[in-house]
Amino acid sequence: MRLIEKVWFYRHPAKWALVPLLLPLTALFWLITSLRRFLYRCGVKSSTSPALPVMVIGNIGIGGNGKTPLTLYLIEQCERLGIKVGIISRGYGGKAPHYPYLINEYSTAAQAGDEPQMIFDRSGVPIAVGSDRIASIALLAEQGCQLVLADDGLQHYKMKRNAEVIVVDGKRKFGNGLLLPAGPLREGKWRLSSVDFIVVNGKSEADTGAAHKPSSSQENNVQNADDFSGLTTPVLAMDLAPSQFINLATGEAIGVDEFIEINSTVNAIAAIGDPARFFTTLEQCKLTLNKAQGFVDHHAFTAQELTELSASMPLVMTEKDAVKCQAFAQENWWYLAVNATFEVTDAELLHQQLKRLVSTC
Template sequence: MRLIEKVWFRGHPAKWLLVPLLLPLTLLFYFISALRRALFTVGLKKSVTLTAPVIVVGNIGIGGNGKTPMVIYLVELTRQLGFKPGVISRGYGGNAPHYPYLLKEDTSANIAGDEPVLIHQRCQVPVAVGSNRIASAQLLIEQGCNVIISDDGLQHYRLARALELIVVDAKRLFGNGFLLPAGPLREGRWRLNKSDLVIFNGSPNTELWPRKLTTPNAIMQLTAKVVCNIKTGERITLSTFVQNNPQVNAIAGIGDPQRFFDTLSAQQLCLNNTQSFVDHHAFCLDDFSHFNDNIPLLMTEKDAVKCYGFSQAHWWYLPVDTRFSAIEQQKITELLITKLAV
């Protein structure tokens, strides 16, 4: 974890130096973002409404909140409701030959970014990447999609949306509560009450902040049932994997690597050696040179999509699925029906 993230989320002693130094930049960030929102509010900047409804899955802070599993959940749910969904994403970490770029069957994470490739491979759904989300969405509409799910893009106000879902990491919450760069927030906590639904990734503390959350909310849990071999594609149950492997090594290049390691420990896996990487890290074979080849290596599905070209026989990944209670699943379904006018 980078020093600045330790300051944001863990109260590292460096906060006494870094936060005061960064506060002037935070004030500048606040005024610029507030001015931008105001321009859209008064109509000097225009939002574009597409012919297909848009669902935005975003957050008010930097990554690692659980947006991608929620996007996958919505792809499956909208399909059940009779829609033909498509997904748009910024494509962070990718280097496509042109934008907007429509992912193909063999598109790699180097081209389109790790999260879009993960979604495309898992869901077999049209995915387009690019900084111009309106152009990306229009490309998907031309492919026959009749609902667009935006992976992130909460602050992309130029794109009009029918439904806004904000995902919050129930463990890290809002860090020190400051806007960037003194803190991890892109918008203040007030923004939660402007959305249609706040989704907590895990069970949050009851004392979240002084201002009451008035927006409907739901708690999602990420569950894992199988483990997949990156090289061979073999899938075995998680319980069988645990029984056969008393020790594992693990790596994670996500927003909160410790969450992944804690998940493995909760499954009674003994972690021999772990290593964290920054979110969206571009892996190479040398990153794994210090791990024992005789011990299985576990990683997230997001990391695995970047390792197919040089994967080893003992490398595995743990796919996760989003789960809600029956009551909250019904709440989300009814919200979609209402907002998307099924």
Template sequence: MTPALNAKDGVSVRLIEKVWFKNHQAKYWLVPLLLPITGLFYLISLVRRLAFRLGLLKSYKVAAPVIVVGNISVGGNGKTPVVIHLVELAKTLGLKPGVISRGYGSQADIYPYLLDEKSTSYQAGDEPLLIYQRCNIPVVIGADRVANAEKLIEHGCNIVISDDGLQHYRLQRDLELVIIDAKRLFGNGLLLPAGPLREGTWRLKEADLIIYNGNNSDHTKQLVSKPLFMTLAGCELIQVTTGEKMLLPDFIQQWQIVNAIAGIGEPQRFFDTLQTLGFDLATQQGFIDHKNFTVNDFVEFKADLPLLMTEKDAVKCRGFAQKNWWYLPVSAQFSEQDKDVLIQSINSFKV
């Protein structure tokens, strides 16, 4: 079953994604229509990069190492699980990490905004709240990433991890990690809005580490000599409101047939994961990324079946979730060799 998308959530968004990633026939009229805007986007991006390189626009170095985890394309590539993985690695190395984020869709009263136990997804955005609740470390959001980083340092952090912000050149960085969806790759290879790219694939050569979410080694060898590879894995389901946990085999033994929703960059990835784990999906519904859910979005799901969602969706549904709503937390998994590369990179910052 193909994930549905409500018209109110923007069918045009799904159409453009089909043009970008699925070679939809609309490309024959939509791409030519958008190419002039793409040319303008390229010019603005080029001038901006040159301005930073020539010192016409000032960049700032803060008093702690900065790791940027970003991508060159739009959509969910797996940045947040990598950020969480880096946080945990930094902790094991004796560092005090903090995370900064733009906080897409957030409505805080003041910025930079430091999350606390009372923060909501409305104030902070879904991904920052997820990171804060999962990692229990300082998280600061706001458009000014330099100010965000400085606020983290004020609160005792000695390493800053930026969730996204690869193109935010105002903040100097000590390490760049670019995350790539190995399935969707770079779509049609064009810059926004005719394609999904914020910057061309040439940008990969400037990054310190390239991490592929999934494995597409035939393609990676053409662009990156030594990429890292990760997979996303989960072993349990957690009830959205109570926090009750069940191991996947035990859950599947009781409820193999389930409903599923996902409001992420690539909803089908989540649905495919559930089916790979052994679930049969009675109904699946895909929503736009960063969807602000209301109870009305769930009226069509059968109450006699569990409803499974991503952790990112769950942080926005706790206020009205039902007892049969569960989420699947996932973690980034690396080979020992690739994990050592990450550890060595972080270790290089220790004094």
């Protein structure tokens, strides 16, 4: 974990030196973003109505909150409801031959970005990537889509939207509550009251009593259970359930219990917003981690840096990382597929929202 993240999310001693230095930049960030929102509200900058109804799935902080698992869950629900859904994404980390770019069976993570490619590989629904989200939505309309899920884009006020969902990491929540760069937030917590749903991904270690305790430099998450008190916005609880391990080279899929019987000790990598969350999930699956190495989010892996980790034992990674390693995968490389789950009452609220979006637009 980077030092700045320890300062943002945990009571690291370096906060006393770093935060005061960064506060002037945070004030400038607040001024610029506030002015931008004001210009959109008063009509100086115009927002465009897209060709299809849009539900934005975003966050007010840095990544790693669980937007992609929620997107996959909503895709499944749309299919059950008979709604033809499409996805738009900025395609971070990808370099497509043109934009907007419609992902196809020959696309790669290097072209589309790791998260859009992962969603396409899992779901097969139409996905358009590019910075011009309005153009991407128009492209999806040509594919016959009825509804668009925007993977991120909460702060993209140029695009009008019909519904907004904020995803919050239940473990890290909002860190020290400050805006970038002194804190992890892109918008203040006031934004929580303006959306349709808040989805909390998992619980904090204090809530779960998890055995995997933070190190001395990570004592006590800064936030507490009062983060959502007083809000009228519905707060839905989401959990990520491990489903199966899938071999990158062969495509073989085996259940979690069967995998552990064969491979009780593994090496693990993760290039996501919070690698520790993935490693904790593996430990909760009763796997012993010989070595767990985190990388920065969207890290572009090479065969050379992973070969050593898989020389003596299986290497396990996230599904998002797997799409970047498929081309040079070895036979003892696996990824863990996880599925988002909700309580019945919370799931029904999301179902009703999806149906309303299609029926009223």
